[in-house]
Amino acid sequence: MENGLKQWRFKPRKDLSSASDVTVRGMLNKLHGAIDATDTRPTIYLGHGDPSQFSCFRTTPAAEDAIVDSLRSAKFNCYAPTVGILPARRAIAEYLSNNLPYKLSPDDVNLTSGCAQAIEVVLSALSQPGANILLPRPGFPTYESLAAFSNLEFRHFDLLSDKGWEIDLDAVEALADDNTVAMVIINPGNPCGNVFTYQHLQKVAETASRLGIMVISDEVYDRIAFGTNPFVPMGAFGTIVPVITLGSISKRWSVPGWRLGWLVITDPNGVLQKTKMVESIHGCLNISSDPATFTQGAIPKILEDTKEDFFKNILNTLRQASDICYEKIKDIDCLTCPHKPEGSMFVMVKINLSLLEDIDDDIDFCYKLVKEENVVFLPGITVGLKNWLRITFAVEPTSIEDGLERAKSFCQRHAKK
Incomplete structure (x- = not known):
């Protein structure tokens, strides 16, 4: 005492x-x-x-109506499967496939409680003794915080302000070693407001492939591009390097409080399946919480009914x-x-x-x-x-x-x- x-x-x-x-x-x-x-x-x-x-x-009335209809249907008051309900995963696979040179399967899509949980899951799945991950600077600090929480070492590569915030790919190569497991890109950029070109993203894919690491592509602002560069998903280069795409409805539909995100395997060669990374991701999802089922139930109508x-x-x-x-x-x-x-x-x-x-x-x-x-x-x-x-x-x-x-x-x- x-x-x-x-x-x-x-x-x-x-x-x-x-x-x-x-x-x-x-x-x-x-x-x-x-x-x-x-x-x-x-x-x-x-x-x-x-x-x-x-x-x-x-947000659009179509999204609000979809939520109300989902809730009132009484079909989505239950627990959801670990990876999310099938109609929602199918709808997101179709939505993302519109910008890809190949078709995603619903099995490629894992639903999360916003993009933040998707970040947490992928970093947890990658964490192992001695492993390190490459993060952009400037970037989104949740990556650093969650990497530290998972005992995953992080190293920073710079975004070059004098080159429209392009990635310093020479720095990426210099930072990587045998224990590097992935690099993170954020496109369109938070916090810089940049949009990477197709040519630059291809160089990113080629660099990551040469280093033997995956690319985690944070696309929570996907398609929010209003300058000279159109939005190009990193998954377009999935045949060059395995890509895990993170996203949500939070920003494009202006509904961050609805907490519906996704972690998508954009890897047509099946590298992440063969190396059991997908199994590790599912293991992390099995011990974490799910997005609200009625929000999942609304996703097909939200994606289908929202007008251009x-x-x-x-x-x-x-x-x-x-x-x-x-x-x-x-x-x-x-x-x-x-x-x-x-x-x-x-x-x-x-x-x-x-x-x-x-x-x-x-x-x-x-x-x-x-x-x-x-x-x-x-x-x-x-x-x-x-x-x-x-x-x-x-x-x-x-x-x-x-x-x-x-x-x-x-x-x-x-x-x-």
Whole structure:
């Protein structure tokens, strides 16, 4: 007994709190805590990736009706199979096959609780003593957090800002060794707003094949491309290298809270089946939770009944918003955007600290911006680039204009005299 308290034997896992701090959610929660409650202006959130709260991004009525019909049918109140119900897997296989040179089978599709669970499952399936995985920098920090949680070593290759955020493939080759199991790409890009060309993706496939590693292709923003480069799925190169494709309905349909994602084997040569990677993935799914069955039940109608006009309107809104964002940033002396966004919902912006007073780094910039202007940006260090910012344009255009005007006033106020 010490101080009258019994000495309990359990202890918290110390690395979990530190790992969660560097996630997007962890950082934004901290910044939200710094909001000045006395500021009467509305808080403008330009750091998140959830467009669903804005009316211009509301999902299609066809998707809402599909959910209601699924729930009221009383056919989907049961537990679902580990990999997901067959009609949903068949519908997703057909949906993804439209962009591929071969046909996917429902057996290639595994349903998950959003794309986050798909990431968790594939990293868990790859984890083994001594193994390492190659991750993009900047990237999506959930990969680092979940790799650390699975005791999977991670190494970073750079995305090149002066080349439209292409992958530094020389770095990939230099980083890989006999214990490297996979590389991750995110296309369209979070956090950079880039869209990889067909030619670049082919080089990625050839590099990975030469190294004997698989490609994990995070395509949660699939088909959200509004620039010069069309979206090309990594699975198009599945005959060159085995690919695991991760995705969801969260972003394209603006329904992240519906928590329906997928992990798809885009590997027509059957390498992942022969090496028992598919078996390992199923083993991980057997001990994890499933997406809600009624959401799965709605998937066939969501995919079939959503009209192309809905997607065109969303892309037009994002294009307009990204243009506003890019032009407004150019008016702020201490911020530089090296590449105009062409997809997803984000852009990376570099801070020139030499032009500012009383600003130590990107985290300090974001905390003071929140306190002084009620505007939330995401510090670049969260996604791997110190003294950069990730700004989302998946908000109402008027909010982007207002938020970036406030950021301009903030930078002018802190400018070196």
